Amino acid sequence: MAADVSALEGIQLMHDEPLANYTFTKTGGPADTLAFPKTIAEVEALLAYARIQKLPLTVIGNASNLIVKDGGIRGLVIILTAMKTITATTDTVTAQAGARLIDASEAAYQAGLSGLEFAAGIPGSVGGAVFMNAGAYGGEVQDCLRSATVLTRAGELKTYTTKEMAFTYRHSRVQDTGDIVVSATFGLHAGEPVAIREEMDHLNALRAAKQPLELPSCGSVFKRPVGYFVGPLIQKAGLQGHVIGGAQISPKHAGFIVNIGGATATDYLAMIHLVQQEVAAQFAVQLEPEVRIIGEDQ
Numbered sequence: 001m002a003a004d005v006s007a008l009e010g011i012q013l014m015h016d017e018p019l020a021n022y023t024f025t026k027t028g029g030p031a032d033t034l035a036f037p038k039t040i041a042e043v044e045a046l047l048a049y050a051r052i053q054k055l056p057l058t059v060i061g062n063a064s065n066l067i068v069k070d071g072g073i074r075g076l077v078i079i080l081t082a083m084k085t086i087t088a089t090t091d092t093v094t095a096q097a098g099a100r101l102i103d104a105s106e107a108a109y110q111a112g113l114s115g116l117e118f119a120a121g122i123p124g125s126v127g128g129a130v131f132m133n134a135g136a137y138g139g140e141v142q143d144c145l146r147s148a149t150v151l152t153r154a155g156e157l158k159t160y161t162t163k164e165m166a167f168t169y170r171h172s173r174v175q176d177t178g179d180i181v182v183s184a185t186f187g188l189h190a191g192e193p194v195a196i197r198e199e200m201d202h203l204n205a206l207r208a209a210k211q212p213l214e215l216p217s218c219g220s221v222f223k224r225p226v227g228y229f230v231g232p233l234i235q236k237a238g239l240q241g242h243v244i245g246g247a248q249i250s251p252k253h254a255g256f257i258v259n260i261g262g263a264t265a266t267d268y269l270a271m272i273h274l275v276q277q278e279v280a281a282q283f284a285v286q287l288e289p290e291v292r293i294i295g296e297d298q
Contacts, residue, residue: 008049011035011042019072022079023063024123026216027265029072029295036082040151040182043078047155050076058294059180061128062100065219070265071296080127083182088113092146094185097127101134104186109200114191115144120200121207127181131174133167137203142167146187150179170223170290212250215258221272222255222287231255233285237278244270266298
């Protein structure tokens with residue numbers, strides 16, 4: 001059955017597009033077909049196109065906590081970063097999935113709303129943050145999310161409450177269902193703008209002091225194991241500064257793997273495997289990736 005091409009009018013489809021152009025690691029193979037929808041209707045059209053053409057479908061946000069393997073991704077890849085409208089009321093901020101969480105936090109500050117300060121430096125998209133229950137400095141998405149609007153893979157628009165999202169540490173229901181987050185509403189409360197800004201600036205200063213923001217990376221690589229901190233475990237394993245290809249365990253923060261030039265996704269994955277192997281052997285601690293790893297081997 002042929003796809004309804006008219007439904008895709010106005011949507012540019014890019015073919016064999018290197019995803020390294022869009023990931024924070026600056027690595028990743030090509031997408032067979034890549035699209036940047038600007039509206040929910042365009043996402044619906046792309047979903048229908050993928051269903052009719054029987055194409056595998058992959059949805060990506062800001063690609064900040066993501067590794068795309070060097071073989072790339074088959075089928076249709078949708079990147080949501082063109083959907084970035086943010087609006088505020090007296091006690092909420094609603095953001096489309098492609099908006100940066102940083103920008104949602106800034107919008108909250110501009111509206112005199114408190115509750116999103118923890119997100120001031122998280123570079124991911126709102127959709128990605130909801131998908132993985134992103135968090136930092138004692139705050140998580142589940143603490144302030146009021147609702148999330150999603151498109152099911154069948155093209156049905158649904159709204160889930162925080163409880164229905166079934167959040168746990170770095171996990172949400174949409175990881176299991178495949179639903180696509182298209183927007184999120186955060187329930188916030190009135191705050192003192194000066195205090196909000198001070199907290200945001202404080203957290204950003206901590207991030208800049210501790211994290212290797214000057215080099216491409218996939219953000220925090222591993223989930224925090226119960227009773228431990230990842231960085232010190234990797235340091236004690238003697239791996240801080242270790243290099244494989246163009247990937248290095250950051251000398252600034254051992255919980256990050258940075259691209260020091262010419263790294264491939266294969267380099268990143270080899271480093272992840274080495275860290276897991278050594279930490280397990282030396283401390284009997286199993287490190288689980290926090291970073292999302294998708295695509296095919298080369």
